[in-house]
Amino acid sequence: MPSQLHEALVFLFRNRPALAPELLRDALEVQLPDYTEVSIRSENLTDIQPAEYRADLVVLLLHGKPVLGIVLEVQLRADPRKRFAWPAYAVGLRSRIHCPVCLLVVTHDDAVARWCAKPIELGGGNRFTPLVLGPSGVPVVTSAERAKADPELAVLSVMAHGRDAPETSAQVGAAALAASAGLDAERAQLYVDLVLVSLSHAARKALQAMDPAKYQYQSDFAKHYFAKGKAEGEAKGKAEGEAKGKAEGEAKGKAEGEAKGKAEGEAKGRVEIVLKLLTLKFGPLSASARRRVARADAAEVERIAERVLRATTLRELFATKTRAAKTKKAR
Numbered sequence: 001m002p003s004q005l006h007e008a009l010v011f012l013f014r015n016r017p018a019l020a021p022e023l024l025r026d027a028l029e030v031q032l033p034d035y036t037e038v039s040i041r042s043e044n045l046t047d048i049q050p051a052e053y054r055a056d057l058v059v060l061l062l063h064g065k066p067v068l069g070i071v072l073e074v075q076l077r078a079d080p081r082k083r084f085a086w087p088a089y090a091v092g093l094r095s096r097i098h099c100p101v102c103l104l105v106v107t108h109d110d111a112v113a114r115w116c117a118k119p120i121e122l123g124g125g126n127r128f129t130p131l132v133l134g135p136s137g138v139p140v141v142t143s144a145e146r147a148k149a150d151p152e153l154a155v156l157s158v159m160a161h162g163r164d165a166p167e168t169s170a171q172v173g174a175a176a177l178a179a180s181a182g183l184d185a186e187r188a189q190l191y192v193d194l195v196l197v198s199l200s201h202a203a204r205k206a207l208q209a210m211d212p213a214k215y216q217y218q219s220d221f222a223k224h225y226f227a228k229g230k231a232e233g234e235a236k237g238k239a240e241g242e243a244k245g246k247a248e249g250e251a252k253g254k255a256e257g258e259a260k261g262k263a264e265g266e267a268k269g270r271v272e273i274v275l276k277l278l279t280l281k282f283g284p285l286s287a288s289a290r291r292r293v294a295r296a297d298a299a300e301v302e303r304i305a306e307r308v309l310r311a312t313t314l315r316e317l318f319a320t321k322t323r324a325a326k327t328k329k330a331r
Contacts, residue, residue: 005281008194009074009106009159010056012152014040015187019152020059020070020104027137030102033068035061055089060097069093069101073130076107077312078115087120087128103130108159110134135160140172147175154179155191162198163306169203177207197277201302267298274305282314289314 013019017038024030041058057072071089075082086103094101105116113134120128138160141147147154154176162169176195180188199207271294278293279285293304304317311317 004279004283005108006056006074006076008190009108009156010072011190012156013057013059013072013106016150016152017059019150019156020057020072021061021068022150022153023106023133023138024070024102024104024131027133027139028104028131030131033061033063033100035063035067037062055093058093066097066099068099069097071101071103073103073105074107075105075112075116076109077112083120086130087122090128103128105130105132107132107134110136113137140164140168142168142171142175144175144178147179148181151176151179151183151187151191155194158195159198162195162203163200166200166202166206169199170206170209173199173203173207193273193277196273197305200306267301270298270301270305271296274301277305278314278317285314289318292318 017040021032021035021038025032039060039062041060055071056074059070059072060066061068061070071086071093073082073086073089086105090101090103105113107113107116113132113136116130117132120130122128138157139153140161141150141154141157154172158169158172158176161172164172173195177192180191180195183191196204275285275290275293278289293301296304307317
């Protein structure tokens with residue numbers, strides 16, 4: 001069953017069909033035929049064949065009639081079965097639309113990209129070679145103008161480069177968050193979630209240090225998920241500080257209370273973000289999984305957030321946590 005991260009990536013390309021040919025042309029330097037329209041078609045590639053072949057997405061370039069078919073596959077891990085299915089996807093579409101077809105595989109991991117790019121031996125000296133786009137091939141989008149013109153590419157750029165050098169990653173994240181402003185609720189929520197989970201801790205700190213009026217609060221969803229903990233903490237701190245200030249000295253008590261409340265609120269906000277992102281990838285969480293995250297200290301919550309994209313199951317994610325804890329204890 002596809003993970004929610006898989007579905008989120010497919011969602012980016014479905015929302016902007018032109019993204020697939022643009023990446024083929026700009027990132028993979030594929031020469032495209034002249035076309036005037038880009039269209040999404042049925043992902044079911046079965047014709048009369050007994051087996052069912054269903055790709056993640058089919059994009060057609062049209063110039064009055066189809067001139068190129070793009071079979072898009074999102075691949076999060078190596079799966080030997082796909083090396084038998086992918087050629088069938090391309091052949092099935094080619095027989096249907098009577099024009100050239102290519103397979104574009106998109107992955108969030110360079111090691112998986114190398115596996116996907118290996119030529120597939122068909123027999124008799126024939127080979128089928130997928131076109132593969134891994135993180136290193138995705139453009140680095142730091143311009144707010146370019147991000148607003150193509151929000152899906154901006155989000156994909158954060159997913160690919162959110163753990164590069166903090167300054168660059170923060171700029172990429174800022175551009176993608178700015179691009180979420182004005183989007184419909186479903187897209188804005190998903191895009192902000194993907195941006196936040198894709199950034200490293202250092203990049204998020206660098207992002208927070210940027211002009212908040214320019215980046216952090218343009219989107220209602222960014223405000224909710226990125227600054228909720230800070231806002232709640234400041235409100236709680238102010239209330240506690242004012243109460244404590246009456247007894248111990250208004251100025252000192254207010255400052256201490258605000259600092260404590262702000263820290264507690266930010267910690268709570270980070271936990272809420274991580275829980276939401278785990279749900280986005282793995283589906284509804286059990287009560288025990290939610291407790292496990294809620295009880296984690298700040299450092300462990302940060303490590304969980306950094307492992308979300310690479311873990312394939314909750315068990316794997318928490319097993320990594322257990323091993324890390326044992327190693328620390330042994331030292």
